[in-house]
Amino acid sequence: MKFSVTLFLTSFLLFQVGSHALAQKKSAPNIIFIFSDDHAYQAIGAYGNKLAKTPHIDRLAKEGVLLTNNIVTNSICGPSRATLLTGKYSHKNGYKRNDRTLFDTNQTLFPELLRKNGYQTAWIGKMHLNSLPVGFDYWNILPGQGNYYNPDFISQPNDTTRYNGYVSDVITQFSTDWLDKRDQSKPFFLIVGHKATHREWLPDLQDLGAYDDVEFPLPANFYDDYKGRNAAREQDMTIEKTMRLKQDLKVDADYEKDWTYNRFSPEQLKVFKTYYDKVSKEPAEKKLTGRALTEWKYQRYLKDYLSTANSLDRNIGKLLDYVDKSGLSENTVVIYASDQGFYLGEHGWFDKRFIYEESLKTPFIIRYPGVTNAGSKLDNLVLNIDWAPTVLDIAGTKVPSDIQGKSFLPLLKNPDTAKASWRKDAYYHYYEFPEPHHVYPHFGIRTDRYKLAYFYGGADSWELYDLKTDPTEMVNLYGSRNSEKIIADLKSRLKSLMNQYQDSEALEILAKAKK
Incomplete structure (x- = not known):
């Protein structure tokens, strides 16, 4: 028992x-x-x-x-x-x-x-x-x-x-x-x-022309002259010069030789080509050159980009609906x-x-x-x-x-309790250079208000931005009057972050960086 x-x-x-x-x-x-x-x-x-x-x-x-x-x-x-x-x-x-x-x-x-x-x-x-x-x-x-x-x-x-x-x-x-x-x-x-x-940016067939009736406003700094920002001046990623009419914007695209289109079925290609054949006529018919052509490229870029995003958003909706209908939400x-x-x-x-x-x-x-x-x-x-x-x-x-x-x-x-002990600054380090867009390697720190960055590998220059007064980052304040204390504080915090995250390569570059 x-x-x-x-x-x-x-x-x-x-x-x-x-x-x-x-x-x-x-x-x-x-x-x-x-x-x-x-x-x-x-x-x-x-x-x-x-x-x-x-x-x-x-x-x-x-x-x-x-x-x-x-x-x-x-x-x-x-x-x-x-x-x-x-x-x-x-x-x-x-x-x-x-x-x-x-x-x-x-x-x-x-x-x-x-x-x-x-x-x-x-x-x-x-x-x-x-x-x-x-x-x-x-x-x-x-x-x-x-x-x-x-x-x-x-x-x-x-x-x-x-x-x-x-x-x-x-x-x-x-x-x-x-x-x-x-x-x-x-x-x-x-x-x-x-x-x-x-x-x-190849939109789904059902999304072709989704934004054709929209005129997108130019960003305020679209015609940035990159004054005081050498690395920004020397990049190769502009809509004006880098963006390709044929490959990126499908103007007179080579549908037979371009690998981008070798996956299309004949039926898909017919619909796709019919739409972009109409688009391709615009630059010549409007006799676009100079800034007019650049701004046309900008409009076409956003129309293609956002039309491609339509399918992304639609499929997120499908997945959310699945989660709800399956009782998983x-x-x-x-x-x-x-x-x-x-x-x-x-x-x-x-x-x-x-x-x-x-x-x-x-x-x-x-x-x-x-x-x-x-x-x-x-x-x-x-x-x-x-x-x-x-x-x-x-x-x-x-x-x-x-x-x-x-x-x-x-x-x-x-959020109210946890934010007191949360980080007050963020560390960044980019490496890829020179291909494909000639963006110099750089590291930097971002706080709630300021951003300090050092571009190396040939650019060898500092940049400082006050995001409160200059949210579009157009005015490099590095070396300007009354910026010494801010720069010294940010450099100290930047070095601390490099030590915290054990970025020895960046520490060596920082030690040799121009003042």
Whole structure:
């Protein structure tokens, strides 16, 4: 009898422990991280754009928190993705430039930590790291940059298959298919990597001409003369000179020889070509030259860019609808971010790279039911090294010591309390030079008001901006009257950040930098 009672009590306790563990696992939130490419925050309605059509991203912002100062640590695609996976600066994760470097998958990758903590993980869509995914139960990714039309995908073990359709639609279909077939006894973490809005901006057929009735106002600094900013003057990323009529804007495109169009079906190409044949006639018919041609290029650039973003937004809406209809919304965190910002004519540019605001800041929106206040904003300086530890924190997974970022979950839960101990400045370091856009390597510090940067590798010059009085960064105050104390303070803080993040290369350059 004693044996039976003991056995019963033991079984009961084990059942209770098991039930509690199961309940804990079930309560762990699912996490979907939607990650776009080159999508500028200033191209989103929720960030103030009144002409862009982004109803679904805007919906996410209304239901979650919009970060107004989410900053990347190296404004370029591959390195930003490496930072997402590692929570570390480029000099620590080994991926500094967009080149043939193989991303080191032997280092700590936060999705693998989620797996060890009971999560089912997947990456679907664009990865762009010259390596196959590690730390994911399932993956199906675009090779390299991928194609907008009828794209190839690489899936386990290493099979490449072509799929018919537009890339944003295909990525969403794969994502919902995986969600349908996942192990429902586990919480999940899913990265949805979109190709849009990467150059050369090929809109979906249904979005051709979506902005043809819109006249976009020129940015106030479109005709920037780059006075006092040598690095900005010597770049090669202007709409006027760098943006290509044929390849970028599809004016008299070579549909037979240009690889951009070799994926189109005859039916797709007919519709696409018919639209751009009309566009191609405009410069000659209007006899455009000089500034008139430059401004026409700007209009066409924005029309193509935002039309391409339409498919991105529409597919975010499809995924949000799936989450709602599947009964997942109450226990699923949804994040939207881009790999960095992008220039939409500011300073006369397209592309990214510079420490200036448009490429330094990236959109980031998070909806966390029961935790975040719907429609709120977070103005604190958050870095992309913080993304990985925040996701780990949300999932109840310990953050390892080699991750350099810090979870901003406390800011989401108790912003008024947590902001007192949050960072007051942010560190940035860009490397890729001279190709493809001749942007000199540089590092710098961004505070809530000031920005100090040093361009090296031939530029060898300092720049200082007061973002309160000069938000478009047109007046370099370095060396100006009464700037000495500000510069000394910022240089001291910059050096401290270099030491904190162990950027020895930058410390050596700083020691030799011109005063």
